[in-house]
Amino acid sequence: MASLTDNQAGRLYALAFGAHPDDVELACGATLLKIIGEGFPAAVCDLTKGEMGTLGTPDIRRKEAAKAAEVMHYSSRTTLDLGDSKLFYSEENLAEIITVIRHCRPDVVFANPPQERHPDHVKASKLVTDAVYYAGLRQLETVMNGRKQQPHRPGHLLYYIQFTHLEPDVIVDVSETFAKSREGVLAFGSQFYREGDHEEPSTLINRKEFLTGLEARARYFGEQIGAMYGEGFLLPSKLAIRQFSGAFPGRPAE
Numbered sequence: 001m002a003s004l005t006d007n008q009a010g011r012l013y014a015l016a017f018g019a020h021p022d023d024v025e026l027a028c029g030a031t032l033l034k035i036i037g038e039g040f041p042a043a044v045c046d047l048t049k050g051e052m053g054t055l056g057t058p059d060i061r062r063k064e065a066a067k068a069a070e071v072m073h074y075s076s077r078t079t080l081d082l083g084d085s086k087l088f089y090s091e092e093n094l095a096e097i098i099t100v101i102r103h104c105r106p107d108v109v110f111a112n113p114p115q116e117r118h119p120d121h122v123k124a125s126k127l128v129t130d131a132v133y134y135a136g137l138r139q140l141e142t143v144m145n146g147r148k149q150q151p152h153r154p155g156h157l158l159y160y161i162q163f164t165h166l167e168p169d170v171i172v173d174v175s176e177t178f179a180k181s182r183e184g185v186l187a188f189g190s191q192f193y194r195e196g197d198h199e200e201p202s203t204l205i206n207r208k209e210f211l212t213g214l215e216a217r218a219r220y221f222g223e224q225i226g227a228m229y230g231e232g233f234l235l236p237s238k239l240a241i242r243q244f245s246g247a248f249p250g251r252p253a254e
């Protein structure tokens, strides 16, 4: 992969969308850290504030999302208000996502997977998938801060894997960044198990085993590619190999 040239410096490379604050950190945080470590800026856009969550308040979740953005070194984190549990497929919601894509102009977009347990995740997946396409249409007008936006279609879309088991098309080796990515997850303190907390309602993700379960999956995906940790992704279309030796590197020089 080419390194950043001067005129690309600061240009956003990856934009990760999540239906709720913490979706991105839980599913592809280590990959985002790897991208940032390679010198390519990455940002996050949450489609909702997560106000329907069993745990935490919108204010707590806003502070947690900001803390996660800080420890993960995102270029920016945008939180839209498309409505937790009301994330409907509408022209308005689609337009808001297109506006963010055209503003950030990423090369790579990450989205919730098309099959998931939480209905918001499925809806977010469809909305972001379609917005990635529509953002490239010249005739579809969006305006930001009183100015008409230029069309932009990101070159690559990847779906991360959440609760539902899906067979990944690609696995990213995140052995170097997995441990650090847990700091981004733990920034969402209201959502996960804490020692001594016994009065809060129990949810699927605040059980003590939840985070170790996630780690087990990352180990399993890592094992599939001979690495310590891996994060799996689905692709909406076939992966094109542009530079053969980049995708299939030879042995290091002896």
Ligand SMILES: [Zn+2]
Pocket (backbone or CB within 6 Å): 019, 020, 023, 118, 121
């Ligand atoms: Zn979610």
